[in-house]
């Protein structure tokens with residue numbers, strides 16, 4: 001089996017539609033104020049958990065973050081294990097995990113299209129049956145003895161990250177009477193300091209559960225939802241091996257990816 005590090009990421013990516021859209025905005029200088037309309041309201045009762053999580057008092061602005069909040073930690077020299085970004089191999093006990101083999105990859109960029117190198121990207125997900133390896137997950141689907149469901153990597157000089165894994169299954173959750181989460185992978189991007197950590201989810205192109213999901217519905221903006229969907233990229237698939245999904249993450253600006261911890 002070819003190691004994930006052997007995967008090549010040709011320069012043709014630079015001409016992708018996503019990249020083109022960002023280039024169109026490169027003329028814009030200065031600071032982008034966050035567009036609050038882009039993000040859902042903190043209180044969205046259709047997503048039941050938001051009722052308890054939404055602030056019920058006025059927010060307090062932190063005017064003077066400390067040096068430690070602004071300056072680190074720096075993950076660029078973090079030593080990764082050989083399979084930290086390869087979920088097909090990082091929890092092997094008796095063999096390979098069950099499921100559709102996929103590559104998930106993309107680029108972390110800022111609002112001007114500039115790559116964000118050396119930033120820590122972490123991901124976690126359910127197995128192919130829709131079950132997490134977590135003590136609080138009691139879904140009927142079985143655990144896979146060869147799948148842990150977590151990975152991490154540091155973006156390269158061009159801002160790229162990549163993982164190899166299996167496509168997660170959808171799963172039901174206790175929200176409405178019969179709500180299901182679309183297949184998704186949770187993603188954390190650390191950014192330049194601990195205070196810039198952002199968390200989001202990648203969904204899969206063409207999944208009919210996406211528009212039915214109460215969490216997705218909190219967005220109320222089809223363009224924002226599009227930023228959360230990984231796009232099938234046959235040019236990066238591996239014949240007779242695995243499909244590939246591209247998920248670029250824009251950390252700020254007009255094209256920013258919606259992050260689930262912002263309200």
Ligand SMILES: [Fe+2]
Pocket residue numbers: 181184186
């Ligand atoms: Fe999840």
